[in-house]
Amino acid sequence: MRYRSIFVSDIHLGTKFSKAHYFLDFLRETESQNLYLVGDIIDGWAIKRKFRWEQAHSDVIQKLLRKARKGTNLYYITGNHDEFLRPFLPLVLGDRFYVRNEAEYVGIDGKRYYITHGDFFDAITMTKKWLAILGDYGYDLLLHLNEPIQYIRRKLGIKRYWSLSKYVKDSVKSSVSFITEFEQVLSDYAKQKGYDGVICGHIHKAEIRSIDGVEYLNCGDWVESCTALVEHLDGRWEIIEWMRRYEEE
Numbered sequence: 001m002r003y004r005s006i007f008v009s010d011i012h013l014g015t016k017f018s019k020a021h022y023f024l025d026f027l028r029e030t031e032s033q034n035l036y037l038v039g040d041i042i043d044g045w046a047i048k049r050k051f052r053w054e055q056a057h058s059d060v061i062q063k064l065l066r067k068a069r070k071g072t073n074l075y076y077i078t079g080n081h082d083e084f085l086r087p088f089l090p091l092v093l094g095d096r097f098y099v100r101n102e103a104e105y106v107g108i109d110g111k112r113y114y115i116t117h118g119d120f121f122d123a124i125t126m127t128k129k130w131l132a133i134l135g136d137y138g139y140d141l142l143l144h145l146n147e148p149i150q151y152i153r154r155k156l157g158i159k160r161y162w163s164l165s166k167y168v169k170d171s172v173k174s175s176v177s178f179i180t181e182f183e184q185v186l187s188d189y190a191k192q193k194g195y196d197g198v199i200c201g202h203i204h205k206a207e208i209r210s211i212d213g214v215e216y217l218n219c220g221d222w223v224e225s226c227t228a229l230v231e232h233l234d235g236r237w238e239i240i241e242w243m244r245r246y247e248e249e
Helices: 020-029 044-049 055-069 083-088 123-127 129-155 164-171 173-192
Strands: 002-008 031-038 073-077 097-100 102-106 112-116 197-200 207-211 214-218 227-231 237-241
Touching: 020 055, 031 055, 031 102, 031 112, 031 197, 055 073, 073 102, 073 112, 097 102, 112 173, 173 197, 173 207, 173 214, 207 237
Parallel strands: 002 031, 031 073, 073 097, 112 197, 197 214
Antiparallel strands: 002 227, 102 112, 207 214, 227 237
């Protein structure tokens, strides 16, 4: 599976719920000229609360570094959960590994895209960090509740993954309103700066759509949905849903 560029975000290494083993499979089976890590790759918030680091998390880091050594251009865009890196930016690690707060990407068709994790455009994260951390605790609780739900579904012979946290996020009016506002604010900023599109993460909701003439592309996450945004060698954009392959087995 070869692509010009791959964009992933919100892997949250260092947490119980990171699907690091799925992401490792994805890295093994894909190749690209460019690989963008669009924030929240390592979860510093969770590590502060309770250090949890599995072998698969180390394997992911080693695989990423190996890809950079073998010729892939690797870009790490920081997010709010890995903000501990921000005082040291920009960083260049080796010939092909760059760590930044933001970046610009030019597609095969010549369109310019602004790349950001997205937390700088989240009013709660920027002005009420305590509330964002409280929300993070609530999200962890919902993820814990997902486990018994999946157990029951498997016993009933239902393979397809269903997420309580995703259901709540997609259904609760205030949550839907927040996501809509986040997408609009980010697209407005990209338009104001003369970009044709924006590539982000942060809200764990993979998306490709047009907002007021701006292409809005969100990578999704590797906590629940296991999605990646890719640009094909012919310039097509697509969201890869990696979990689907396991559900169909």
